[in-house]
Each structure stands twice: as C-alpha cells, then as structure tokens.
Amino acid sequence: MSFSISIPQLDYDRFDDAGLKAYLARAEELGFEGGWTMEQVVGGSPQIAPLQMLSYAAACTTRLRLGVAVLITTLHDPLQLAWALTAVDRLSHGRLDVGVGHGGKQRPFEAFGVQRETFVSYFTEGIELMKAAWSDEPTVTFHGRFRDVDVLPIQPKPVQRPHPPLWIGGTAPKALARGVRLADAFLGAGSSTTSTFAEAVKTVRREIDEQGKDATSFRIGKRVYVEVDDDRDRARERVVAGLHRIYGTGMRGIEDVPVSGTPDDVVRGLNEVIDAGADMVLLNPVGATVAENREQMERLAAEVIPQLR
Structure with a gap:
C-alpha cells in the first residue's frame, strides 16, 4: 500500500506561496508517495491550473511524485500537451x-x-499521438483521423521512458477496456463511491488478464475525498461544503462519495477502499485554504494511516 495526498489548488484571494511550500515539504517528511492535482478548465472553483502547479511543486520538492488526475485530453492539443x-x-x-x-x-x-x-475517437488518437511524440524517434510521423503529422521534430523527451506513467479512469466496461489498453494504471475518481470503484476494479482486472498485461505492474488507486474530525457531524458538514466548492451544488450523488468522521470512522472507510482493490490511496482533503488542508494531512498521517491494513 502507498498513500498520496492532494495538493491544494484553490486561490480565492492571494496565492499562499509560503503555506504551500511548507505543505509540500511536510508531505515529503510524512512519507507520502505523491502529491496530486486535478483539472477543472471550466467551472466555478478558482483552481490554479494543474501542470503549472506541478511545475511549482517540482521546485519545492525532491522526492514526492507529482500527479494530475485527470487531464481531459480531448480539450487539449495532443502535441502541445505532450510538450x-x-x-x-x-x-x-x-x-x-x-x-x-x-x-x-x-x-x-x-x-x-x-x-x-x-470525442472518444479524438481522445484515443490524441493519446497515441502523444506517445509518438514521446518516443525515441527524433521526428514524428503520424497520419490519423484528426491529425496529420509528417517528419515533425519533437524535443526534448521525458526523463521517464517510454513516457510518464499514464493513469486512466472510468466506470463503463468499454472505457475500462480502452484504459487498460492505453494506460499503465487505473485511478478511481473521487466522485465515485467505493462500491462503484469495487465493480470497476473487477472489470480492470479481467481486462488485464484478457489483454495479457502484467497485473503486478498495473497499479490500481483511488482518490478519496476525506475529512477527519472528532465531531462526526461537523466532519460531514465540512466535507460536503468542500465538495460543493469543487463541483457546485448540482452534481448528483456527490454527497455519497466522501469518507468522513472520527479517525476510527475514516479508518473503516479507507479500509473498504483498500479491500476493494486499491494499492494506492490518494487522500484528498477539501478545505478552502492550504492551512485547513495541512491540518487534515497531519491528522491523516498521525491518526489514520498507521491503523490502515
């Protein structure tokens, strides 16, 4: 098991650079595997763009892996995004x-x-073009349905070969089959319940077997929106308010997805996620400020993670 933590992205007034630097340093000290952002190009939540935030985080850390989930790649040009x-x-x-x-x-x-x-074909072709751009070839030639690239020089290449690990989400069987074919790992969305995640994991594992992929190297994780508080009702109120900040008030079923309550409540909820098949849990506090999320990170590290199986 490994545990990652979300990187606070909300910027309501003034970017808290000192607070975020301290948050990232503390995440490394506490032993989290990674720090993750999310993308919301269109929406009412004032989020700092994920790749720019990860570039900032790269300069503030030395060990923490840096993730984004998920980039809606259909809304990006594949070559520019790969770059x-x-x-x-x-x-x-x-x-x-x-x-x-x-x-x-x-x-x-x-x-x-x-x-x-x-849009589905556009997405699939875009991932294939990104992989071509990341290949060892100094130039890219790619003739697809939406893009026509002929001997185009692309430099530099990523450090990780053949490319940074790709994580895919989804719940529909066709989407999961496509994801296993295209990607290296599966990450259940924070906006999905544990039971939905458990069913998706079954499909992912079946597809790994049927497609002949290495199950030991194909990682499975889940983002979990979480709030720890000694007062169970207050924890629930705070986590729901945080989800409404991210998704608005009109997203159906969003109040069913978080894990909240006392440390024991949160341990039970996260153990259910682990039992459903997660080998990486991305813990996502939903406070409005870096300080609020820092407090949650400290409590999760001290009172919850040591009790998880």
Missing part, C-alpha cells in the same frame, strides 16, 4: 504521473472546437 507534460517530467527529474480521460458527454466540447460525435 507541457515533458517539461514537468524533466523539471521534476522524472517524478510525473499523468491521469488522462475523455471527459464524458457532459463536457462543453463545442467551446474547444471538438465534435461531440467523435
């Missing part, structure tokens, strides 16, 4: 993890010039 990810990987000396997804039908694809009827 930006390469930069973060090189700035961090090979510590980048990349979660990718097509975003589902609810995304405002028209605002990004993407056809709703073909």
Whole structure:
C-alpha cells in the first residue's frame, strides 16, 4: 500500500506561496508517495491550473511524485500537451504521473472546437499521438483521423521512458477496456463511491488478464475525498461544503462519495477502499485554504494511516 495526498489548488484571494511550500515539504517528511492535482478548465472553483502547479511543486520538492488526475485530453492539443507534460517530467527529474480521460458527454466540447460525435475517437488518437511524440524517434510521423503529422521534430523527451506513467479512469466496461489498453494504471475518481470503484476494479482486472498485461505492474488507486474530525457531524458538514466548492451544488450523488468522521470512522472507510482493490490511496482533503488542508494531512498521517491494513 502507498498513500498520496492532494495538493491544494484553490486561490480565492492571494496565492499562499509560503503555506504551500511548507505543505509540500511536510508531505515529503510524512512519507507520502505523491502529491496530486486535478483539472477543472471550466467551472466555478478558482483552481490554479494543474501542470503549472506541478511545475511549482517540482521546485519545492525532491522526492514526492507529482500527479494530475485527470487531464481531459480531448480539450487539449495532443502535441502541445505532450510538450507541457515533458517539461514537468524533466523539471521534476522524472517524478510525473499523468491521469488522462475523455471527459464524458457532459463536457462543453463545442467551446474547444471538438465534435461531440467523435470525442472518444479524438481522445484515443490524441493519446497515441502523444506517445509518438514521446518516443525515441527524433521526428514524428503520424497520419490519423484528426491529425496529420509528417517528419515533425519533437524535443526534448521525458526523463521517464517510454513516457510518464499514464493513469486512466472510468466506470463503463468499454472505457475500462480502452484504459487498460492505453494506460499503465487505473485511478478511481473521487466522485465515485467505493462500491462503484469495487465493480470497476473487477472489470480492470479481467481486462488485464484478457489483454495479457502484467497485473503486478498495473497499479490500481483511488482518490478519496476525506475529512477527519472528532465531531462526526461537523466532519460531514465540512466535507460536503468542500465538495460543493469543487463541483457546485448540482452534481448528483456527490454527497455519497466522501469518507468522513472520527479517525476510527475514516479508518473503516479507507479500509473498504483498500479491500476493494486499491494499492494506492490518494487522500484528498477539501478545505478552502492550504492551512485547513495541512491540518487534515497531519491528522491523516498521525491518526489514520498507521491503523490502515
């Protein structure tokens, strides 16, 4: 088992650089494997963009792996995104993890010039083009449905070979099969319940077997929105308020996904995630400030993680 922690991204007033530097340093001291961001290009939550935040984090850390989950790659140009990810990987000396997804039908694809009827194919081809850009070949030639690239020089290359680890999400069987084919790991969304995650893990494991991939190297993780408090009701109130800051108040079922309560409550909830198949748990406090999330990180490290199986 390994445990990662979310990197606070909210910027309501003024970026708390001193607080974030201390948060990242403490995350390394506490032994977390990684620090992760998320992407919300369109939304009411004032988030610092994930790759820019990871570049900042790279300069503040030496050991912590740096992840983003998930990048909605259909909303990005594949070659430009591959270039930006390469930069973060090189700035961090090979510590980048990349979660990718097509975003589902609810995304405002028209605002990004993407056809709703073909967004899944656009996503798949984009990942293939990114991998071509990361290959050892000095030039890229790629003739696809949406992109036509002929002997285009692409430098530099990522430190991690053949590319930074790709994590894929999803719950639908077809999406999970596609993810196992394209990626190196599976990360259950924070917006999914533990029971939904458990069913997805079963499908992922079946696909790993059927596609002949190495089950020992294909990682499985889950983001878990979490709040620890000695007052169970207050924990619930705070975690729901945090989820509404991220997703708004109209997302159906979002209040069913967090793990909250006393340390013992949170231990039980996280053990259920582990039992469902996670070998990496991404703990995601949802405070409005870096200080609030720092307090949660300290409590999780001291009172929860030592009790997990």
